[in-house]
Amino acid sequence: xISAEERFTAIYEQHFPLLAQIAVxxxxxxDTEAETLAHxxxxxxxxxxxxxxxxxxxxxxxxxxxxxxxxxxxxxxxxVEEDFDFDRVDPSSMRIVDSLxxxxxxxxxxxxxxxxxxxxxxxxxxxxxTMHEIADHFGVKPKYAQKLVSxxxxxxxAMYGAKGKNES
Amino acid sequence: MTGEKKKxxxxxxxxSKKIPDAARVAExxxxxRKLLRERSAGDVVARMLKETPRExxxxxxxxxxxxxxxxxxxxxxxxxxSLEKEPTDALAMSALATTIAETLPADDYPPIVTAQMxxxxxxxxxxxxxxxxxxxxxxxxxxxxxxxxQPFAAVGxxxxxxxxxxxxxxxHLKEWDASLAELKYCRQVFIEHHDDKRVLHCGLCExxxxxxxxxxxxxxxxxxxxxxxxxxxxxxxxxxxxxxALSLLELGDYTAANIHFSEAARHLNDAGRKIEAARxxxxxxxxxxxxxxxxxxxxxxxxxxxxxxxxQMPEEIGMCGALMMEANLxxxxxxxARSVAAQVARQLENTRVSRQAxxxxxxxxxxIEAHDDAIAAVRHVHQYFQALLTDPxxxxxxxx
Numbered sequence: 001x002i003s004a005e006e007r008f009t010a011i012y013e014q015h016f017p018l019l020a021q022i023a024v025x026x027x028x029x030x031d032t033e034a035e036t037l038a039h040x041x042x043x044x045x046x047x048x049x050x051x052x053x054x055x056x057x058x059x060x061x062x063x064x065x066x067x068x069x070x071x072x073x074x075x076x077x078x079x080v081e082e083d084f085d086f087d088r089v090d091p092s093s094m095r096i097v098d099s100l101x102x103x104x105x106x107x108x109x110x111x112x113x114x115x116x117x118x119x120x121x122x123x124x125x126x127x128x129x130t131m132h133e134i135a136d137h138f139g140v141k142p143k144y145a146q147k148l149v150s151x152x153x154x155x156x157x158a159m160y161g162a163k164g165k166n167e168s
Numbered sequence: 169m170t171g172e173k174k175k176x177x178x179x180x181x182x183x184s185k186k187i188p189d190a191a192r193v194a195e196x197x198x199x200x201r202k203l204l205r206e207r208s209a210g211d212v213v214a215r216m217l218k219e220t221p222r223e224x225x226x227x228x229x230x231x232x233x234x235x236x237x238x239x240x241x242x243x244x245x246x247x248x249x250s251l252e253k254e255p256t257d258a259l260a261m262s263a264l265a266t267t268i269a270e271t272l273p274a275d276d277y278p279p280i281v282t283a284q285m286x287x288x289x290x291x292x293x294x295x296x297x298x299x300x301x302x303x304x305x306x307x308x309x310x311x312x313x314x315x316x317x318q319p320f321a322a323v324g325x326x327x328x329x330x331x332x333x334x335x336x337x338x339x340h341l342k343e344w345d346a347s348l349a350e351l352k353y354c355r356q357v358f359i360e361h362h363d364d365k366r367v368l369h370c371g372l373c374e375x376x377x378x379x380x381x382x383x384x385x386x387x388x389x390x391x392x393x394x395x396x397x398x399x400x401x402x403x404x405x406x407x408x409x410x411x412x413a414l415s416l417l418e419l420g421d422y423t424a425a426n427i428h429f430s431e432a433a434r435h436l437n438d439a440g441r442k443i444e445a446a447r448x449x450x451x452x453x454x455x456x457x458x459x460x461x462x463x464x465x466x467x468x469x470x471x472x473x474x475x476x477x478x479x480q481m482p483e484e485i486g487m488c489g490a491l492m493m494e495a496n497l498x499x500x501x502x503x504x505a506r507s508v509a510a511q512v513a514r515q516l517e518n519t520r521v522s523r524q525a526x527x528x529x530x531x532x533x534x535x536i537e538a539h540d541d542a543i544a545a546v547r548h549v550h551q552y553f554q555a556l557l558t559d560p561x562x563x564x565x566x567x568x
Contacts, residue, residue, distance in 0.1 A: 008197070009200070013193065035188070040280050066322040
């Protein structure tokens with residue numbers, strides 16, 4: 001019968017490669033940092049091992065969260081090549097995307113949107129999240145995230161137009 | 169999607185490329201060994217607390233045998249279980265825990281584990297402070313916990329646990345929107361970590377928030393949606409039933425409210441949480457009283473009174489007794505109200521609250537005797553006993 005310590009070490013050795021790979025490939029965390037993150041995830045797991053029912057799910061959730069937090073702490077420098085497909089703008093929204101950064105008044109239009117739309121556009125255009133990150137955050141596929149962004153942009157455009165008319 | 173594009177979106181995974189570093193495996197194994205070994209300190213701290221008067225608990229922080237993770241884990245569990253029955257004990261234990269955690273040598277554990285231990289001690293302190301109404305201090309404790317975790321990326325789950333407590337404290341301060349924002353953040357993190365139990369807690373807190381904000385229908389809908397997922401967790405299920413009942417009561421559906429109250433009490437009793445079950449019964453009685461249904465209140469109050477009497481809980485005996493007096497007075501049964509007052513006075517003799525308690529009960533008895541707005545008098549007595557829970561030294565003063 002294996003001891004608790006041996007069990008912990010076995011869990012570490014079994015799952016460490018997966019966690020480090022997720023940090024590197026999914027979140028593009030540099031190799032050494034990814035390994036540090038994975039190691040720290042395991043250290044934090046030790047004190048709560050008794051309360052975790054789904055070990056693999058918890059570990060994967062923890063490394064995904066840690067990787068995103070890593071970028072928040074260290075600033076983003078992500079190669080967006082992988083996101084290219086999803087970051088291509090819906091042609092019907094192209095005009096708004098071009099003008100949005102230049103128009104601070106667009107913020108006012110955002111305030112008229114639903115909380116979900118506000119959050120989607122804030123994450124995408126003010127915090128610079130990739131489509132993959134938005135998809136992860138809302139638990140949807142990247143393609144659907146792209147649709148959501150486009151839909152919210154169209155609503156913002158309608159609101160922006162309406163505000164302009166009211167003010168003129 | 170073409171084959172090439174599909175390939176681009178697949179994460180290539182090669183286990184051989186990420187073998188853990190031997191030094192890290194060794195550090196992890198050593199930490200695991202140390203934490204496992206220290207678990208036995210849990211029994212030591214429990215024994216010390218039992219043998220030491222509460223006023224001297226703070227001095228225990230210097231005892232080497234409990235300056236470790238095992239003792240802190242046990243304190244955390246004991247604080248949690250004392251919150252309901254003995255909030256002042258919980259407060260004293262949380263002060264001990266934060267002192268131990270803050271004075272642990274920095275190199276005893278890996279830095280992330282030390283931060284985790286300290287943050288949880290402060291989170292428990294916040295809960296204990298909040299239970300006795302010191303919500304601003306609770307927020308300061310939360311802030312300390314958040315600061316400790318801030319430098320580490322891998323403590324997302326711990327951070328969310330701390331922020332869940334923050335959401336609850338913010339509710340006490342009626343900061344509804346800020347509390348909802350915290351709950352939303354926490355729910356997302358718990359979903360991501362497959363922590364179903366805490367996802368459920370977030371739902372419960374949201375239901376409670378809507379209820380406190382007076383949005384009873386919305387609260388009911390949120391809570392009702394939790395009933396099915398809560399089936400596997402008796403304690404949470406009891407809380408869902410209890411809160412659903414409270415919302416239904418406000419919506420005027422007394423029959424459904426009664427069913428859910430009964431379910432809550434049944435699940436708490438099944439879980440062996442007799443005191444909480446009695447507290448739920450007492451709250452049910454109180455709510456029926458406030459709704460002008462004293463005849464429905466009495467059975468709940470009597471059940472609760474018997475439990476408090478058996479557990480020798482003087483403040484609760486006083487609170488419940490005052491409610492029973494009110495229920496009898498509301499129905500015109502002044503004799504029965506007097507008899508309850510006499511019974512409460514007997515029960516409270518020679519307890520830690522006896523002198524003040526007797527003054528309060530005598531005040532109620534006199535008001536009943538003189539037909540001098542007796543209901544207002546017994547309500548005042550109820551409030552006094554309730555205040556004793558958080559302020560044991562409080563003197564009784566007659567209502568103005």
